[in-house]
Amino acid sequence: MADGSVVVALLDGTLLDPAQPLLRPDDLGVLRGEGVFETTLVVDGIARDLDEHLIRLTVSAEQTGLTVPAPDQWRPGVQAALQAWTGGSQMVLRLIASRGPEHGSEPVCYVLGAELPMASRRQRRSGVRVLLLERGFTVAAATSAPWLLAGAKTLSYGVNMAALRHARANGADDVIFLDADGRVLEAPTSSVVLARGRTLVTPPEEAILAGITVRRLFRAAESAGWDVQTEPLTAADLWAADGVWLTSSARLLAPVVAIDGRPRADGALTGELHRLLDVPD
């Protein structure tokens, strides 16, 4: 049975042995990467922004023509995973809906908890070196072609992972994608935020995932007296900014310390943004 450092639960709260297979070989999640997921962070037993993640899961499912159980139906599985967890103080919790067997009708849904990687914890403070890579479409093309699924959180993350491998093979840790016109999009698993004085700026939610962490950061920053805005950004804006960060639900917020091999500073703002986001050690 589970040793508590990886936990798997079905939506009704049944715990499964993580060493045992769950998906069938003909599941379309396996065969074609069809399905949707969410990732959030559990800190000291509390899942951050769970309601927002449950809602976004439904939105991604609608974009992919998949019917997933309603948000509340996931809660017993989440509770079971939280209670079974005996690992460290920070757990990455994934909610997964795979499309299911080729000729079946029901998605296979489960909850998976695992330790937050040490590298993610480290990068919150040490930062990430990024490469700027072209994503291969324009914002306009992606928004008029819903089949590209830009902005849906689907199980097809092969391109995003390939970009990260390319970055690592070239002396970087992460990637900021640009569209074919040079507009800043997002990172493979994060949103992009920059500071201009006391204004935080992020690109519009077009052809990118609507980041839950950046929204939370903006709410907290506004309450603390910052201005916040969304506007189209280019690489020049990244260089002209006082600081650039990647935000995401598990790593939360990491400063960008180099772009294409050239160092860039964080304006000594990372600590303040960490406090706004309640980033743990």
Ligand SMILES: Cc1ncc(COP(=O)(O)O)c(C=O)c1O
């Ligand atoms: C492609 C992509 N963009 C942005 C994000 C950041 O979103 P969030 O802050 O909701 O985790 C993620 C991570 O989930 C992602 O995979």
